[in-house]
Amino acid sequence: xxxxxxxxxxxFEDESPSRSALSxxxxxxxxxxxxxxxxxxxxxxxxxxxxxxxxxxxxxGNLTFLGPTWTALTGLAVEDVLGQPxxxxxxxxxxxxxxxxxxxxxxxxQASFRLExxxxxxxxxxxxxxxxxxSPTGQGEVLGTLTDVTExxxxxxxxxxxxxLATLGMLVPGFTHEMNNPxxxxxxxxxxxxxxxxxxxxxxxxxxxxxxxEAVGEVREGAERLRQxxxxxxxYRSESQGPVDLNxxxxxxxxxxSSTLRSRGRLVRDYGARAEVAGSEGGLRQALxxxxxxxxxSLKDGGDTEENEVRLVTREAxxxxxxxxxxxxGAGFPPxxxxxxxxxxxxxxxxxxxxxVCRDIVRGLGGSITVTSVVGRGTVFRVTLPxxx
Numbered sequence: 001x002x003x004x005x006x007x008x009x010x011x012f013e014d015e016s017p018s019r020s021a022l023s024x025x026x027x028x029x030x031x032x033x034x035x036x037x038x039x040x041x042x043x044x045x046x047x048x049x050x051x052x053x054x055x056x057x058x059x060x061g062n063l064t065f066l067g068p069t070w071t072a073l074t075g076l077a078v079e080d081v082l083g084q085p086x087x088x089x090x091x092x093x094x095x096x097x098x099x100x101x102x103x104x105x106x107x108x109x110q111a112s113f114r115l116e117x118x119x120x121x122x123x124x125x126x127x128x129x130x131x132x133x134x135s136p137t138g139q140g141e142v143l144g145t146l147t148d149v150t151e152x153x154x155x156x157x158x159x160x161x162x163x164x165l166a167t168l169g170m171l172v173p174g175f176t177h178e179m180n181n182p183x184x185x186x187x188x189x190x191x192x193x194x195x196x197x198x199x200x201x202x203x204x205x206x207x208x209x210x211x212x213x214e215a216v217g218e219v220r221e222g223a224e225r226l227r228q229x230x231x232x233x234x235x236y237r238s239e240s241q242g243p244v245d246l247n248x249x250x251x252x253x254x255x256x257x258s259s260t261l262r263s264r265g266r267l268v269r270d271y272g273a274r275a276e277v278a279g280s281e282g283g284l285r286q287a288l289x290x291x292x293x294x295x296x297x298s299l300k301d302g303g304d305t306e307e308n309e310v311r312l313v314t315r316e317a318x319x320x321x322x323x324x325x326x327x328x329x330g331a332g333f334p335p336x337x338x339x340x341x342x343x344x345x346x347x348x349x350x351x352x353x354x355x356x357v358c359r360d361i362v363r364g365l366g367g368s369i370t371v372t373s374v375v376g377r378g379t380v381f382r383v384t385l386p387x388x389x
Contacts, residue, residue: 052145053128059140061085061102073148075122091118091125098130105132106140116149127153183227190220225255243276243388244284246324250312253289257296264299265308265329272315275322278388279365287361291326291381294355298330298379317384321367324383333373341371358383 053073056065062085066078074089081089087099094117104110112133118125127150135141193216197209254267261267277284292310299308313325333341340346342359358381362369367385 050145052147055086055144055146056135057086057102057142057144059106061087061099061106061142063089070146073121073126073128073146074119089120090130091120094118102132102142105134105142108134108138108140110134116153119146126150179230180227183223183230186223187220187227190216190223194220242281243278244281245274245276246314246322246385247271247274249281249285249288250292250314250324253285253292254312256289257293260293261296261299261310263305264296264301264303265305265310268309268311270311270313272313273322275314275316276388277322277365277385279385283361284365287358287383288324288326290355290358291383295326295328295330295379295381298328298332300330320387320389321384322387324385326381326383327378328380329378332375332377332379333371334375338371338373342369 050067051069052067053070054065054067055063055070058064063082066082068078070076070078070081085099087095087102090098097115098117101110101113101115105112112131114129114131116127116129119128126148129147129149130144131147132142132144135143194213197213197216250269250271254269258267292312295310299310308329309327311325311327313323313327315323315325317323342355344354344356346356359369362383362385365385367383369384370382371379372382373379
């Protein structure tokens with residue numbers, strides 16, 4: 001049954017009540033003349049009104065009817081997919097399971113099933129809940145609906161990620177404590193080795209002793225760097241209140257992103273102000289870390305590490321305020337996205353920190369945050385904070 005024919009029978013919007021009633025009577029008569037029963041017309045009219053996509057499959061699993069919300073869901077025209085197997089419309093990895101279930105219904109082995117799967121769409125796969133039921137005709141036909149659950153799946157993924165991070169956050173204090181103890185032993189013994197090497201200067205060639213000193217010194221440098229990183233992780237959860245030195249805080253943030261930045265570009269520090277701000281060190285570190293990590297991830301992995309950079313700037317703004325700027329030479333944002341960047345749940349790109357969190361933290365400290373961006377040239381996040389009195 002062609003959908004184009006049905007659409008002529010069930011279009012009643014934007015009409016006054018009296019005209020609508022007359023139109024329905026006329027269209028009903030037309031539908032009856034074309035061979036459609038009154039029950040069939042009611043069924044198709046109901047399918048038009050639902051937000052779910054109503055579908056009908058023949059005994060071979062081919063689509064014979066699709067509700068018009070199919071186009072809104074997939075971006076594909078109804079007439080282009082009628083007559084095709086429903087299983088071909090789902091993501092390739094889902095097809096064997098869906099086909100097996102549809103075959104079981106057609107063979108009347110089971111009466112219905114319901115599952116979530118990825119459906120092919122013009123703009124990329126969409127998550128839907130597929131509900132399918134055996135038709136009462138007993139001829140192997142299938143009736144069902146497709147309900148868009150993409151937003152729900154995305155929310156579930158974000159909640160799961162948040163839960164993972166919260167669990168990790170609970171483990172960090174114990175982890176850092178356990179790491180600090182062996183690091184303290186390592187550093188103490190490395191210092192002992194360095195100080196004792198003078199005692200063997202007469203029994204070994206000077207060049208050999210120099211090589212030993214260099215090797216031990218490199219190991220000690222690595223251990224000290226690890227100790228500092230662990231210290232930054234411990235202070236990341238700190239809720240202590242008091243004056244926070246912005247430049248020192250930015251240095252610690254730079255160390256925390258150094259491994260991610262290494263294959264993307266370089267970090268440039270341009271500190272023009274030595275200033276302290278009042279507030280939670282842990283909260284301000286989280287806000288700045290999110291901004292800096294956002295800048296780092298905007299740079300192409302494996303790109304030109306000399307040309308690409310993240311620049312951290314501090315400067316006095318007058319009126320007892322200080323400005324922190326995070327510059328990057330990444331892809332930038334189109335103008336229509338700038339007003340949405342700090343909205344909760346808005347993710348212009350995958351795997352990026354939530355900028356709404358940065359805004360809330362900065363506002364809680366009595367400051368403000370703005371952004372400017374040029375597509376293809378980069379982005380600047382600008383945070384203005386009151387100095388500590």
